[in-house]
Amino acid sequence: MSLRLRAPIVLPCDAACSVLRDAVVDIDTDGRIVHCGPFADAPAFDAPVRELTGILLPGLVNTHAHSPMTVLRGMGDNLPLIRWLTEAIWPAEGKMTRQDVHDGMVLGSVEMLRAGVTTSAEMYFHGEEVAQAALDTGARVVLAPAILDGLGMDWRKMLADISAWIDADGVRFGPGERVELGYGPHSAYTLPPEALTEVGAAARERGALIQIHVAESTQEDEVQRANHGSVPALLASSGLLGGRVLAAHSVHLSDEDIALFAANRVGVAHCPGSNMKLASGIARLRDLRAADVAVGVGTDGPASNDDLDLWEDVRLAAMLSRVSTMDSTAMGAADALLLATRCGAEALHRNDIGALEPGRWADVVHVGLDDPAFAAGLDVPDTHLLANLIWAAGSRTVRDVWVAGEQVVADGETTRVDRREAQATAGKVTKRLLG
Amino acid sequence: MSLRLRAPIVLPCDAACSVLRDAVVDIDTDGRIVHCGPFADAPAFDAPVRELTGILLPGLVNTHAHSPMTVLRGMGDNLPLIRWLTEAIWPAEGKMTRQDVHDGMVLGSVEMLRAGVTTSAEMYFHGEEVAQAALDTGARVVLAPAILDGLGMDWRKMLADISAWIDADGVRFGPGERVELGYGPHSAYTLPPEALTEVGAAARERGALIQIHVAESTQEDEVQRANHGSVPALLASSGLLGGRVLAAHSVHLSDEDIALFAANRVGVAHCPGSNMKLASGIARLRDLRAADVAVGVGTDGPASNDDLDLWEDVRLAAMLSRVSTMDSTAMGAADALLLATRCGAEALHRNDIGALEPGRWADVVHVGLDDPAFAAGLDVPDTHLLANLIWAAGSRTVRDVWVAGEQVVADGETTRVDRREAQATAGKVTKRLLG
Numbered sequence: 001m002s003l004r005l006r007a008p009i010v011l012p013c014d015a016a017c018s019v020l021r022d023a024v025v026d027i028d029t030d031g032r033i034v035h036c037g038p039f040a041d042a043p044a045f046d047a048p049v050r051e052l053t054g055i056l057l058p059g060l061v062n063t064h065a066h067s068p069m070t071v072l073r074g075m076g077d078n079l080p081l082i083r084w085l086t087e088a089i090w091p092a093e094g095k096m097t098r099q100d101v102h103d104g105m106v107l108g109s110v111e112m113l114r115a116g117v118t119t120s121a122e123m124y125f126h127g128e129e130v131a132q133a134a135l136d137t138g139a140r141v142v143l144a145p146a147i148l149d150g151l152g153m154d155w156r157k158m159l160a161d162i163s164a165w166i167d168a169d170g171v172r173f174g175p176g177e178r179v180e181l182g183y184g185p186h187s188a189y190t191l192p193p194e195a196l197t198e199v200g201a202a203a204r205e206r207g208a209l210i211q212i213h214v215a216e217s218t219q220e221d222e223v224q225r226a227n228h229g230s231v232p233a234l235l236a237s238s239g240l241l242g243g244r245v246l247a248a249h250s251v252h253l254s255d256e257d258i259a260l261f262a263a264n265r266v267g268v269a270h271c272p273g274s275n276m277k278l279a280s281g282i283a284r285l286r287d288l289r290a291a292d293v294a295v296g297v298g299t300d301g302p303a304s305n306d307d308l309d310l311w312e313d314v315r316l317a318a319m320l321s322r323v324s325t326m327d328s329t330a331m332g333a334a335d336a337l338l339l340a341t342r343c344g345a346e347a348l349h350r351n352d353i354g355a356l357e358p359g360r361w362a363d364v365v366h367v368g369l370d371d372p373a374f375a376a377g378l379d380v381p382d383t384h385l386l387a388n389l390i391w392a393a394g395s396r397t398v399r400d401v402w403v404a405g406e407q408v409v410a411d412g413e414t415t416r417v418d419r420r421e422a423q424a425t426a427g428k429v430t431k432r433l434l435g
Numbered sequence: 436m437s438l439r440l441r442a443p444i445v446l447p448c449d450a451a452c453s454v455l456r457d458a459v460v461d462i463d464t465d466g467r468i469v470h471c472g473p474f475a476d477a478p479a480f481d482a483p484v485r486e487l488t489g490i491l492l493p494g495l496v497n498t499h500a501h502s503p504m505t506v507l508r509g510m511g512d513n514l515p516l517i518r519w520l521t522e523a524i525w526p527a528e529g530k531m532t533r534q535d536v537h538d539g540m541v542l543g544s545v546e547m548l549r550a551g552v553t554t555s556a557e558m559y560f561h562g563e564e565v566a567q568a569a570l571d572t573g574a575r576v577v578l579a580p581a582i583l584d585g586l587g588m589d590w591r592k593m594l595a596d597i598s599a600w601i602d603a604d605g606v607r608f609g610p611g612e613r614v615e616l617g618y619g620p621h622s623a624y625t626l627p628p629e630a631l632t633e634v635g636a637a638a639r640e641r642g643a644l645i646q647i648h649v650a651e652s653t654q655e656d657e658v659q660r661a662n663h664g665s666v667p668a669l670l671a672s673s674g675l676l677g678g679r680v681l682a683a684h685s686v687h688l689s690d691e692d693i694a695l696f697a698a699n700r701v702g703v704a705h706c707p708g709s710n711m712k713l714a715s716g717i718a719r720l721r722d723l724r725a726a727d728v729a730v731g732v733g734t735d736g737p738a739s740n741d742d743l744d745l746w747e748d749v750r751l752a753a754m755l756s757r758v759s760t761m762d763s764t765a766m767g768a769a770d771a772l773l774l775a776t777r778c779g780a781e782a783l784h785r786n787d788i789g790a791l792e793p794g795r796w797a798d799v800v801h802v803g804l805d806d807p808a809f810a811a812g813l814d815v816p817d818t819h820l821l822a823n824l825i826w827a828a829g830s831r832t833v834r835d836v837w838v839a840g841e842q843v844v845a846d847g848e849t850t851r852v853d854r855r856e857a858q859a860t861a862g863k864v865t866k867r868l869l870g
Contacts, residue, residue, distance in 0.1 A: 070807065070810070071810075073808075073810075073822075073823065073827055074811070074815065074818075074819040074820070074822040074823045074826070074827070075819060076818075077767060077768055077818050077819065077821070077822035077826070078764055078767030078768065078769075078818065078822075079764070080763060080764055081763055107807055107810060110807065111807045218761065273754070275758065276754035276755060276757060276758040277753075277754050277757060277758075277763070277826075278757070278763050279757040279758050279760070279761050279762055279763040279765070280758070281758065281761070282758060302827070305826075306808070306822065306823070306826035306827035307808065307826065307827045307828075307829070312747070318712075319708065319711035319712050320711060322711060322712060322713070322714040323710065323711040323712075323714050323715070323716065323717060325714070326653065326714050326716070327714055328515060328516055328712070328713050328714040329513055329514070329515055330714070332512060332513030333512055333513065334513075370855070370858075371858075372505065372542055372545065372546045372854075372857075372858055372861075373508075373741070373742065374858075375505070375506075375508075375542060375858040375859070375861045375862040375865065376509070376861075376862040376865035376866055376869075377862055377866075379866065380509065380865070380866070380869060381869070383509075383511075383512050383513065384509040384510060384512065384869070385509070386512070387508075387509040387512035387513075387741070388508065388509045388741070391509070391512070391712075391740075391741035391742065392508055392509070392737070392741035392742045393742075394742075396831050419807075420805070422807075423805075423806075423807055423809075423810040424810070426807075426810045426811075427810035427811040427812055430810065430811035430815070431811055431812075431814065431815070434811075434815060434816070434819070
């Protein structure tokens, strides 16, 4: 069914971050946007009209997550990284069934949808269950089943399985193309160089996205530089770059690394919350953007940065950029909003989400105004409005969410799955894993 | 009326950050705590019992704010600091009436109470209206009417007015001693040294708290060091230290400055959100705590760090401490919780708030469990529970709040004032100031 959404403010998240007043978003029966613009100039559109009272914007794009880890949230807190992994996380993950991954992902999707995050880039094991959970909740997922080596895992088999899945179902599938399927080679330090070579070739052949952790920690960076030059240099020399690549974290980059990313159109998932909490370091957001690298924001997994609230990470990205450059104008509210939407899509090499523009999927968020952040209402200057939205409002003000034109959150609650049931189911998994 | 609160989890915020299971908080008719401990061992208490299903903890303490600035929130966003002040904030403040200050403070108090922040340390002009707003909403305020010089302001008169007010009403007054009155010399760079001397003497004479901005920005630090040695050294030599002093921000401190603060028992209000957003720098939280300086967390004013959500600033304090020291164990959830409560009270030189202990005021927060952060419920290890509370839950989970034993938030809404009315009133002020 086609649909017109009309609201006093629409933020299409075009490159200029326009603020449209009294505007519409017209959605066709397939769930794609056919028009977005001021009501007064809108062409006739034969569809029911949904009159909204707040702000419409594109669904946020979380460019790096391991959302099934909702069931591990809180485990081993405050242990040093290596003990956290070996004493808390890996033992628990070793006990996780396919169903556990599904149940964890359902709760993660519920959390993200309620926060207005319509797309998440996910790297995890049991990819089929991650995809199914997204199909169950209505969330959009850019999925990279993990490819690892050792500990009983065989990277060649994992790679072949993904290729076979893509060859069977396509890179994008599901209603509204909910699922995008790609490759998740975990990192350069957990895989041999020939794995990177073969993953690069397989992904390019299929036009599929590669998601990989890059230069997240000081240790990784130091080991890698001693052995192979930098991580980006190794990715380039092994032939992984050149297609659609998303480099998560990318904290420890030299100028040459940034230039290499720019030349190869590598997208970056900046994860400020995780990088701060795990003491990984401060990524060079401003330098990456100045070099024209597409950067989005990611929450990372909820076991390490616990709330999957992308609004908080977007604020962190802007604030951390400001304090690390000692420049209070390094990133403003408009740029922060684009980082969470349009730029996030770009980092994922997608031009069909992240903005309210004809041809893109109608992934739309309605922010309500019943909050102190919007005490002055909407009749304020554009910069003021954007500041209130980004700096003071955030996830708690999200009321309604559509993915591919389908309403998946209504008045703050998910429509396809019962939030409390999702909590209870995931909670049981956590207790079993703790036991 | 006396009251017993009983809940499955009580976090008294004692120095060890104990987690009590099935425990009670007993409150006498004056609004003070008479007992807090496990239900099984509790002495008989003749009072109605309120059975709660979530987590009880002390009300949070915001150690530095200018909350009436809710009416300026969003103005001049993304201007460099000096243009933001001269083009946006000062012209708008010049138009603010006493009533505007009251209305802005009411909205600020409403926001803070709903987030479980029961006490805020406030520096602003028109102190009477700030106090009245707190008395209207039921919030607790540690008030420092601002003392400034120049631009038509006379520090001698402002100082004399505060002394006269304290001599009339006392340092603490109002039901449940809601208001504490002290001195707010704005900063060493906006006042002559003799003002610092006289404020120090007047405050010590009355046992009153001094709140002052210290070494917030690089510029301030550089100018001050060139002229007088460091800001803390100037405060010491002018005689301002020695009594109850709270130094807000304190970003740019040398080892000697920290030692000076420790020797003079100066409390520090660490404002990580404001310091990041305004690119002021990164305060030395770990070094201050290692030197035994009492440090709390502050939001700063809502015109600069826009949402008055202390939970977010507490997370920031921990995360910024971790990344700036490159140590992921620099601050964990338990320490972060104490920073927001017990340590905040200590920074304000108060031992009657910030913990659930006999003799302290019954400023109590009830956190509800209907949230993905608590999917696994309360039957998890203590560290797990604290991690979920601090890293994943936060302000949105606060359901009920008491100040001095009086319930001021019930099921998420303020009881004394209507939140929507407060929003509408403050919104009108903003629009007039923008016009």
